[in-house]
Amino acid sequence: MADQLVVAAVLVDDLSAPTRALAARRTRPESLAGRWELPGGKVEPGEDPVAALRRELREELEVDLEVGAELEAPGSLPGWPLTAGLVMRVWWCAVASGEAHAGEAHDALAWVDAASINDLAWLTPDLPVVDAIVARLAPAQPEEPSATLGR
Ligand SMILES: Nc1nc2c([nH]c(=O)n2[C@H]2C[C@H](O)[C@@H](COP(=O)(O)OP(=O)(O)OP(=O)(O)O)O2)c(=O)[nH]1
Numbered sequence: 001m002a003d004q005l006v007v008a009a010v011l012v013d014d015l016s017a018p019t020r021a022l023a024a025r026r027t028r029p030e031s032l033a034g035r036w037e038l039p040g041g042k043v044e045p046g047e048d049p050v051a052a053l054r055r056e057l058r059e060e061l062e063v064d065l066e067v068g069a070e071l072e073a074p075g076s077l078p079g080w081p082l083t084a085g086l087v088m089r090v091w092w093c094a095v096a097s098g099e100a101h102a103g104e105a106h107d108a109l110a111w112v113d114a115a116s117i118n119d120l121a122w123l124t125p126d127l128p129v130v131d132a133i134v135a136r137l138a139p140a141q142p143e144e145p146s147a148t149l150g151r
Helices: 049-061 124-136
Strands: 004-011 020-026 040-042 064-070 086-097 106-113
Touching (some): 004 064, 049 064, 049 086
Parallel strands (some): 004 086
Antiparallel strands (some): 020 106, 064 086
């Protein structure tokens, strides 16, 4: 039987110069609860993958997406292998409208940068995906100094 396709978003602050990405903490099933993931879900039979991505993000986070480039997996096969029988395709995305907030699927959301993304307990199959994300996130800019010293 063909792999079940899962689609997920790397939701970032800025598609052209991303510094932060949104991680979501799962509430179910029990075996995955408490682990962090990219928001998304399973593509339904006959459904277009990007349409599924938009549907999942509306259902889970109540946001409409601007969908950018796919985060390609290394190798010749499309998608990132998860556990047996599941493969995940991932797109860089930004919020087109709405404000992300956790619904039933998640109990926490976190905007993480390259320095903090690995502090989270990601689902194990996501670790290579997280590495690929880190490689593309620009370091967060230091805060502007509140006062200028000297002239
Ligand atoms: N959404 C998502 N799922 C992931 C990631 N990493 C990972 O291993 N998975 C696994 C967990 C699940 O077994 C599967 C996705 O299923 P899901 O439960 O999110 O899908 P769904 O919302 O369509 O839910 P359902 O219809 O199965 O209840 O892929 C990830 O980063 N995001």
